[in-house]
């Protein structure tokens with residue numbers, strides 16, 4: 343995110359163009375509230391001048407594991423019960439497994455856990471939350487693997503205090519089946535590193551926004567004009583009036599408008 347400023351979007355309060363880079367990155371946000379709060383803060387400090395388009399807000403902004411690329415989470419699978427799932431660890435002295443989380447600590451050799459994950463639908467991301475709780479000066483490196491392939495890392499030196507949410511995208515879609523998800527904690531510099539990982543789940547995301555349910559006329563919001571659009575196109579096929587995006591315009595589209603009434607998708 344460093345480099346050329348987005349000149350039309352990052353006008354500093356003093357009127358000068360400011361780098362829309364690392365200092366404003368979500369990676370440096372420590373005030374809580376997630377990406378929404380971060381974006382609100384950035385928008386407040388650097389109001390646009392009317393030439394910017396409104397950014398669609400994906401569920402995950404900068405923690406997608408692909409830099410600042412936007413991803414749109416379409417489906418998140420249930421959090422994996424690590425205690426119930428088949429798993430193997432580097433040993434009870436270095437890894438403590440609970441139902442929804444595990445803690446790892448290492449002073450020398452790596453601490454690791456392999457978890458058997460059974461997926462029933464295609465998967466293209468893994469998400470987790472990691473919190474380091476080491477003594478000052480620790481330089482832990484948490485590495486995540488899926489079926490032996492490395493899919494992400496989290497460097498303690500640059501991690502935020504508190505919870506670090508990560509959503510590493512997979513290089514290829516993962517077919518339903520039994521897979522092995524692994525977390526490995528290494529320490530560098532001699533200070534023991536300790537991390538807790540929770541909310542581990544798989545899911546499916548896309549790089550374009552999912553269809554806006556209820557938005558029959560494609561305006562980006564769901565309101566009374568969508569009811570009119572459904573009625574005007576009732577019985578037809580195609581996108582006009584198709585509030586639930588199944589290719590047909592029928593009574594279900596009326597229900598879709600009502601169920602999502604008031605929603606704003608962009």
Ligand SMILES: [Ca+2]
Pocket residue numbers: 556557558559560561562563564565567568
């Ligand atoms: Ca609409």
Ligand SMILES: [Ca+2]
Pocket residue numbers: 583584585586587588589590591592594595
């Ligand atoms: Ca429909």
